[in-house]
Amino acid sequence: MSANNLKELVLPQSSKDWFVGDRFGMFIHFGLYALPARHEWVQSYEEITGSEYRKYFENFNPDLYDPREWARKAREAGMKYVVLTAKHHDGFCLFDSAYTDYKSTNTPYGKDLLQPFVEAFRAEGLRIGFYYSLIDWHHPDFTIDVFHPDRNHPDVARLNEGRDMKRYALYMRNQVTELLSRYGEIDILWFDFSYAHRDYKGLPGKGRDDWQSEELLKHVRSLQPDVIINNRLDLIDQPGYFPDITTPEQYQPRKAPLIKEQAVTWESCHTFSGSWGYFRDEDAWKSPEQLIKLLINTVALNGNLLMNVGPTGRGTFDHRADVALSAYGDWMKLHGRAIYGAEPSELSPPEGCRFTQKGNRLYLHVMDWPFRHIHLDGMAGKIAYAQFLHDASEVRWLSHEEEVDPNIGVAVPDGSMTLELPVRKPNVIVPVIEIVLSDR
Ligand code: GLC
Numbered sequence: 001m002s003a004n005n006l007k008e009l010v011l012p013q014s015s016k017d018w019f020v021g022d023r024f025g026m027f028i029h030f031g032l033y034a035l036p037a038r039h040e041w042v043q044s045y046e047e048i049t050g051s052e053y054r055k056y057f058e059n060f061n062p063d064l065y066d067p068r069e070w071a072r073k074a075r076e077a078g079m080k081y082v083v084l085t086a087k088h089h090d091g092f093c094l095f096d097s098a099y100t101d102y103k104s105t106n107t108p109y110g111k112d113l114l115q116p117f118v119e120a121f122r123a124e125g126l127r128i129g130f131y132y133s134l135i136d137w138h139h140p141d142f143t144i145d146v147f148h149p150d151r152n153h154p155d156v157a158r159l160n161e162g163r164d165m166k167r168y169a170l171y172m173r174n175q176v177t178e179l180l181s182r183y184g185e186i187d188i189l190w191f192d193f194s195y196a197h198r199d200y201k202g203l204p205g206k207g208r209d210d211w212q213s214e215e216l217l218k219h220v221r222s223l224q225p226d227v228i229i230n231n232r233l234d235l236i237d238q239p240g241y242f243p244d245i246t247t248p249e250q251y252q253p254r255k256a257p258l259i260k261e262q263a264v265t266w267e268s269c270h271t272f273s274g275s276w277g278y279f280r281d282e283d284a285w286k287s288p289e290q291l292i293k294l295l296i297n298t299v300a301l302n303g304n305l306l307m308n309v310g311p312t313g314r315g316t317f318d319h320r321a322d323v324a325l326s327a328y329g330d331w332m333k334l335h336g337r338a339i340y341g342a343e344p345s346e347l348s349p350p351e352g353c354r355f356t357q358k359g360n361r362l363y364l365h366v367m368d369w370p371f372r373h374i375h376l377d378g379m380a381g382k383i384a385y386a387q388f389l390h391d392a393s394e395v396r397w398l399s400h401e402e403e404v405d406p407n408i409g410v411a412v413p414d415g416s417m418t419l420e421l422p423v424r425k426p427n428v429i430v431p432v433i434e435i436v437l438s439d440r
Helices: 003-010 014-021 050-058 069-074 114-123 156-160 165-181 213-223 287-301 319-338
Strands: 024-027 081-088 127-134 190-193 264-271 305-307 353-358 363-367 375-378 382-388 395-399 418-422 432-437
Touching: 003 213, 003 375, 014 127, 014 305, 024 127, 024 418, 069 114, 069 319, 081 114, 081 165, 081 190, 114 127, 127 165, 165 190, 165 213, 264 287, 287 319, 287 353, 319 363, 319 432, 363 375
Parallel strands: 024 081, 024 305, 081 127, 127 190, 264 305
Antiparallel strands: 353 363, 363 432, 375 418, 382 432, 395 418
C-alpha cells in the first residue's frame, strides 16, 4: 500500500473529540487466565502446553458474570468508556466466533460474553472498546516465537512446519469483521502488540508483515470508519501513517508523548496491582492516593487514563478492585469538573501541584499539601474568584499590595497571588482549587 493510502486512513481529530473529553476509561482483562489467577501471561511464563492449559478451558464457568454490575461500577468510578479483551494472547475468545472452537460458548459457561457486555455498558452510558490480541498461542497457524509457550520445545522447528501466518492474518480480519458487525458501533479497537525485533533462538519476532497490518487497518476503517485504533500494529515508521492514539503502558510519562515530532492523542494504561488478568496473590496494589495522582498527572499532560480490572474466574470484581474503584468514584464525584473535558494549562504550576484548565477555569490540584500558602507566580490581578471544588468553599488570597511584614507574616512575591489555605488538608485525597480567571 502506498503512503497516500495510509494517509487516507488517518482519523480526523473530530472523531476523537469524545475520547479526549471523556478522559477516563476502564480496561477489563478477562479470560481463561482468571482461573490460574497468576497473571494473564501465565501460559507463556510457565511454558504451559496447549493440552495442559486446556483444563482452564474445561473449567471456565463465570457463573456470577453480570456485566450490568461491572458497568455500574465503572460508571460510579467516573469512567466513561470501556475496553474489554475479546481475545487475549492465549487465543481464547469471549465471543461466539465462527472461525474457532476456542471460545466461551464451548466452555461449561456456554455463552457469548460480549453481547450482554455491550448492552450493559451502553445502558450505563459508556462507550465500547474491544481489545484484540495480535498474538495467539492457540491458533495452529501462529508460528512459535519468543513469547510462545512452546518456544523451548526441543522440536520447535518441526512444530513450526506448515504454520502459515498469512492464514492467521486472514483469521484476524475475519474475527475483526465479527467484532465490528455484530455489536453495533464500536468506539475503540485496541490491538496488542508487535515485537518485530524480538528474535529468540532463531525464531523471529512479529510485526506488520505478519499481521498484514496495513490490510487490517484498511479493513477496520472500511467496516467502521470512526473507530479509534491504537498504535500497536507496528506501522509507526510507515510514511503517511499516524496513529489515532498512542498508548504508554504502566508508567507515568513526564511529558506528553510526541509521534513524528507532533502532539498525539494518547492514553496511558495502568493496573491496580501490576498484572492485568486476575492475580490472587499479587501484593503490589496501588494506594488510593497513587491512583488519583495517576489520573491527574495524565490529564495534566493531555492524556487519558485507562485503568484495568481483572475479574475473577466467577466473573466478579475482587474486593480489592472494588475498593480501588471506589477511591476513584469518591474523588471523581467531587472533582470530575477538573478532569472531563479538561486540558493542560499553559501556566506552570507551583511546586507539588498540577494544573488542568477548561476555558477560564483553572484547576489547581494540590498533590502535596503545604503549610497555609500557595504562591501563584505572575497571577496578581488575574483571578476573579477561587474555591475548593469538593465543597465550593471560598479560598481567599493575598496579593503583593497587601503584603504583611515579611518578618512576621507572609511575604508575597511581586506579581504573585498567594492563596490562603486551611492548615489541615481537606478530607479528600487530592484537593482541587477552582480558580476563575478574570477576563482582563
Ligand atoms: C501488555 C501485555 C498484555 C496486556 C497489555 C495491556 O502488552 O502483553 O498482557 O494486555 O499490556 O496494555
